[in-house]
Amino acid sequence: MSVAHAVSAPSIRDQVSQEEWEMRVDLAALYRIVAHYGWDDLIYTHISARIPGPDHHFLINPYGWAFDEITASSLVKIDIDGNVVMESPYRINPAGFTIHSAIHAAREDARCVIHLHTDDGVAVSAQKDGLLPISQHAMQVHGFLSYHDYEGIALDLDERERLVADLGDNYMLMLRNHGTLAVGKDCEAAWLAIFFLERACTMQVRAQAGGQLNLVSDAVVEKVKEQSRPIYEKGGGGLSWAAVLRKLDRIDPGFRD
Numbered sequence: 001m002s003v004a005h006a007v008s009a010p011s012i013r014d015q016v017s018q019e020e021w022e023m024r025v026d027l028a029a030l031y032r033i034v035a036h037y038g039w040d041d042l043i044y045t046h047i048s049a050r051i052p053g054p055d056h057h058f059l060i061n062p063y064g065w066a067f068d069e070i071t072a073s074s075l076v077k078i079d080i081d082g083n084v085v086m087e088s089p090y091r092i093n094p095a096g097f098t099i100h101s102a103i104h105a106a107r108e109d110a111r112c113v114i115h116l117h118t119d120d121g122v123a124v125s126a127q128k129d130g131l132l133p134i135s136q137h138a139m140q141v142h143g144f145l146s147y148h149d150y151e152g153i154a155l156d157l158d159e160r161e162r163l164v165a166d167l168g169d170n171y172m173l174m175l176r177n178h179g180t181l182a183v184g185k186d187c188e189a190a191w192l193a194i195f196f197l198e199r200a201c202t203m204q205v206r207a208q209a210g211g212q213l214n215l216v217s218d219a220v221v222e223k224v225k226e227q228s229r230p231i232y233e234k235g236g237g238g239l240s241w242a243a244v245l246r247k248l249d250r251i252d253p254g255f256r257d
Helices: 020-036 094-107 119-125 136-142 157-165 189-207 217-237 236-252
Strands: 046-050 056-060 076-079 110-117 145-148 173-174 178-182
Touching: 020 046, 020 076, 020 110, 020 189, 020 236, 046 094, 056 094, 076 094, 094 110, 094 157, 094 178, 110 189, 119 173, 119 178, 119 189, 119 236, 136 189, 136 217, 145 157, 173 189, 178 189, 189 236
Parallel strands: 145 173
Antiparallel strands: 046 056, 046 110, 056 076, 110 178, 173 178
């Protein structure tokens, strides 16, 4: 019988700027909290973040690591084309950066991109009417959500232009028959967006199993949209993100390594 060995990465804290290190810690936290909620998909899907500064350099997970294994030091630094720009013993999955690179290149404000394949997210993405405004969570994202039709596994670079066009200036994207995606000006903003979207999908799947749905008027949907706008445009995840970090520190602070 083979014995599994834990993965580990030597600390690189002294090799990067303070700003980059803080971004690494936040991104590692995102991977860990996604795993905590059961929203990971083995070693597939990705979360990426742009490092502060003039260089268009990004951080992404080492290919083959589970999300609950990711640490600040294990994240791989790459350029917009997916080339590794800082020596690392780990490799990445270039195909996994196809979606992310397109959005990072097109949206200066999309400094963090989260893409997931959750059960409920994929279930709603496969429904003809998509996400319905039947819960407060759904209404908080409904006006900031776009749709992109499925074109196959995201390996074709020419799909990027259509994907970016479909996202437009919204903060969330439903990838039809595929999954969910959210962007934000930082990790905490992207987390709040994907949290609301994923929770809304779960609520919809459960509500649909329970009988006839109670639909909310268009006027109320529009009202909640305007009430929610500051969350995405100004950033409203500070307090909740701090709570996420405290939760992770209680579970396992190793993401900070």
